[in-house]
Amino acid sequence: MHRFIPSTKEDKKAMLESIGAADMEALFVDIPKEVRLDRELALDESKSELEVTRLMNETLGKNISTDALTCFLGAGAYDHYVPTVVNHLSSRQEFATAYTPYQPEISQGTLQVIFEFQTMIAELTGMEVANASMYDGPTACAEAAMMAVAAGKKKKSIVVSETVHPEVIKVLESYLRHRDVALIIAPMKEGETDYEKLSTLVDETTAGVLVQNPNFYGVIEDAKKSVEIAHGKKALAINYVDPLALPILESPGKQGFDIVVGEGQGLGNDLQFGGPYLGFFASTKKLVRKMPGRICGESVDSRGQRAFVLTLQAREQHIRRYKANSNICSNQGLVALRSTIYMSLMGKAGMKEVAEQCLAKSHYGAKVLTASGKYKLAFDKPFFKEFALVGDKPTKEVNGKLVEAGILGGYDLGPLGVKNGSLLCFTEKRTKEEIDQLASTLEVI
Amino acid sequence: MSKIVEGLLYTEDHEWVKVEGNKAKIGVTDHAQHELGDIVYVELPEEDDELAKGDVFGVVESVKAASDSFTPLSGTVTAVNENLEDAPESVNATPYEAWMFELELSDTSELDGLMDAAAYKAFCEA
Numbered sequence: 001m002h003r004f005i006p007s008t009k010e011d012k013k014a015m016l017e018s019i020g021a022a023d024m025e026a027l028f029v030d031i032p033k034e035v036r037l038d039r040e041l042a043l044d045e046s047k048s049e050l051e052v053t054r055l056m057n058e059t060l061g062k063n064i065s066t067d068a069l070t071c072f073l074g075a076g077a078y079d080h081y082v083p084t085v086v087n088h089l090s091s092r093q094e095f096a097t098a099y100t101p102y103q104p105e106i107s108q109g110t111l112q113v114i115f116e117f118q119t120m121i122a123e124l125t126g127m128e129v130a131n132a133s134m135y136d137g138p139t140a141c142a143e144a145a146m147m148a149v150a151a152g153k154k155k156k157s158i159v160v161s162e163t164v165h166p167e168v169i170k171v172l173e174s175y176l177r178h179r180d181v182a183l184i185i186a187p188m189k190e191g192e193t194d195y196e197k198l199s200t201l202v203d204e205t206t207a208g209v210l211v212q213n214p215n216f217y218g219v220i221e222d223a224k225k226s227v228e229i230a231h232g233k234k235a236l237a238i239n240y241v242d243p244l245a246l247p248i249l250e251s252p253g254k255q256g257f258d259i260v261v262g263e264g265q266g267l268g269n270d271l272q273f274g275g276p277y278l279g280f281f282a283s284t285k286k287l288v289r290k291m292p293g294r295i296c297g298e299s300v301d302s303r304g305q306r307a308f309v310l311t312l313q314a315r316e317q318h319i320r321r322y323k324a325n326s327n328i329c330s331n332q333g334l335v336a337l338r339s340t341i342y343m344s345l346m347g348k349a350g351m352k353e354v355a356e357q358c359l360a361k362s363h364y365g366a367k368v369l370t371a372s373g374k375y376k377l378a379f380d381k382p383f384f385k386e387f388a389l390v391g392d393k394p395t396k397e398v399n400g401k402l403v404e405a406g407i408l409g410g411y412d413l414g415p416l417g418v419k420n421g422s423l424l425c426f427t428e429k430r431t432k433e434e435i436d437q438l439a440s441t442l443e444v445i
Numbered sequence: 446m447s448k449i450v451e452g453l454l455y456t457e458d459h460e461w462v463k464v465e466g467n468k469a470k471i472g473v474t475d476h477a478q479h480e481l482g483d484i485v486y487v488e489l490p491e492e493d494d495e496l497a498k499g500d501v502f503g504v505v506e507s508v509k510a511a512s513d514s515f516t517p518l519s520g521t522v523t524a525v526n527e528n529l530e531d532a533p534e535s536v537n538a539t540p541y542e543a544w545m546f547e548l549e550l551s552d553t554s555e556l557d558g559l560m561d562a563a564a565y566k567a568f569c570e571a
Contacts, residue, residue: 289486289506320511 066271066408070434074386074425075216075411076137076165077274078266080244080354081429082338083345086268090338100330104310110333111308114296117340124246124343125260126253127282132294132310132331134279137263138168141210141240142175143281143292143326144259148208148236149181150325151290155207155235157182161193161226163215164240166416172210181207191217191379191388195225202233208259212240213249217413217423218362218386219379220249227256236287243267243280245384247352248359259283268342269335278335289315292326357428358385361435365426368439375442378418386425388413391442395422398445405441447476447569450541454556455565456517461541462559469518469556470544473505476569478540482507484533489525489546496520498555502546505536518555520548 007015012024021027028036047055071079090096094109101107114132121130134140145158158176160169162185169185176183184206186198193211202209209230213223223239230237236258244266246252252260264278265271283291289312297311317324343351362385369375369389378388389410391398399409399422413421426435449455454462459477463470478484486506496502502516524547528535535543550556560568 289488315506315511319509323511323513 064403069403069406069408070430070438071408072410072424072426072430072438073408074218074427075423076167076263077271077277078244078385078425078427079271079429080266080427082268082270083342085345086338086341089341090334095334095337098333100333105307108308111296111310113337113340114294114331114333115298115308116344117336118296120340120343121243121280121282124243124251125241125280125282126251127257127260128253128285129288129291129295130280130282131291132296133264133333133336134261134281134293134328135330135332136275136277136279137240137261137265138165138171138279139175140261140263140279140281141168141238142171143279143328144238144261145172145181145208145210146175146179147259147283147287147290147292147325148238149179151236151287152207152234156180156205157184158208158210159184159186159198159201159206159235160210161186161198161212161215162188163191163193163217163219163221164210164212165216168212168240191215191219191381192221193226195222195229198226199229199232202229202235204233206230206233206235208236208238210238210240213252214242214245214384214386217379217388218383218425219381220245220384223252223257224250224255230258231256242384244351244358245355247348248355249384253282258287264335264339267339269338276332276335278332278339288312290325291315293328294331354428355384358426361385361428361430362387362426364432365424365430365435365438368435369424369442371439372443378413378421385427386423388418389422389424390418391420391422391445393445394420398422398442401445402438402441405437407438407441447474447479448541449474449562449566449569451562453541454559454561455568456559457568458515458517460514460517462517462556463544464556467553468523468547468549469520470547471502471516471518472544473514473536473540474565475540478537481505481512481537482509484536487529487533487536487545489529490522492522492525494522496522496548498552506533514545516548517559518548518550519552520550523547523549 066079101110104111118130134143158181173183184201186201187194209226211223211226213221215221227237238259239252239257241252241260241262243262243264260282262280264280281293294310295312297309299307299309301307313319315325317327317329366377366387370377375389375391378390395412395414402409410422410424413423459474461472461474484505484507488504490502496516496519498519500516501513503514505512505514526544
């Protein structure tokens, strides 16, 4: 018997003989006849590798992807550049095949990467500690809300801005539904959180206040206001951020946020049909014992050499059980590795340049798309790499025409109440020519 | 052999109680600190918290577990030992000096249910 070759007829016969079973049927003799299927499964006959390849190519050929379309779609998942080195290194067998370590201290290399990842996230967000990662941005956000509730002892509600990504809000609702915690939505005003209304909704029963920056509509908010409001009522201030924007925005740590979370996909990971993605989670040191997930620490071994450990594990569910901070007992190792390689490769200067290019290109886009007056910006507010554009036709129709021209249009904001509204995204990958082509195509729709 | 101090009252959860008027200071015994291992963090209640006998007053975290700790008496928290935040290991070193919190008792009859040093010694040896 070999690891990578299926058992032969002879192998099976020998195995059956050694346990004294006459045939395969003899192994199922304990299953009652009433629940047996009594027929073969309704599956196709097996196909040859060539037939399967042909079938897959035909099926996949019905898709079009960002390989063929110029992508102006964002809304939480972004077409940022992934340097080839990231693919090359993360595909190494030692990284790609290793499962999450259950005897972590034996995997010093794995722990070192996690430690580096945590350090970079802490630096990027301006926070004191970061964990080894969560499944994705939205669940990291839900865990942040629950951490605020746990830290707030008797507090019973979370106030979230309407400008937070609608799918993040849905995830929050799911997580809080069976806990005794109310989710209160603070309304938006002209594309930004209405901070005046927000302050009326935050009171002594509020455990946490959550705002997104840049928000779902791409608008750069005056998020510091939410910190003042939250702390004024002894609630925690939570920030949901775009890591690609952090190099040029005031750091959430400096703004006084208690917990910072977000989606790390844009840091060196492809769109990948929606996953696996990467949640990052950072907080003040004061709150570290309430933090969910794994945390990697730096220590010395018995010989005084630098060594890495998983630390503060007594909070986790395999030890603390039903009183654990969370039931998460994993992290997005490979995805976080790719982000770590990306951030190392780009460095502070490179990441700053990516942010500046996004800013420059989105503003150029806004300028040329609104030049003729046919389209307008929905909100007159500062923005980072996305903005909401309003035209004279429903987005679905516009996007259909754009696809014919080889362009992937923006997120349909119609269902969110912005009539004929489209959320367009301009990453560092977009060229002036592509943006001009978008503008000229939109002009004649 | 665990150390037991005269003049204190004890519980079956291995806590000690020092009564001072209508207040009581509460900590964990030598036996408890030995079982818990090296203590790295003590989560304490806040002043003015109202506790009923049997309520969780906090968490004692060692390298191997984070254990809920229960109050043997009912009352209002009047003080917490802030030293434990920076020096949780003092619970291991001097368990009878490292008091955790102080309660203003709401029901002194609850003291009747506690053990004296001799009874606690017998309990430990059983």
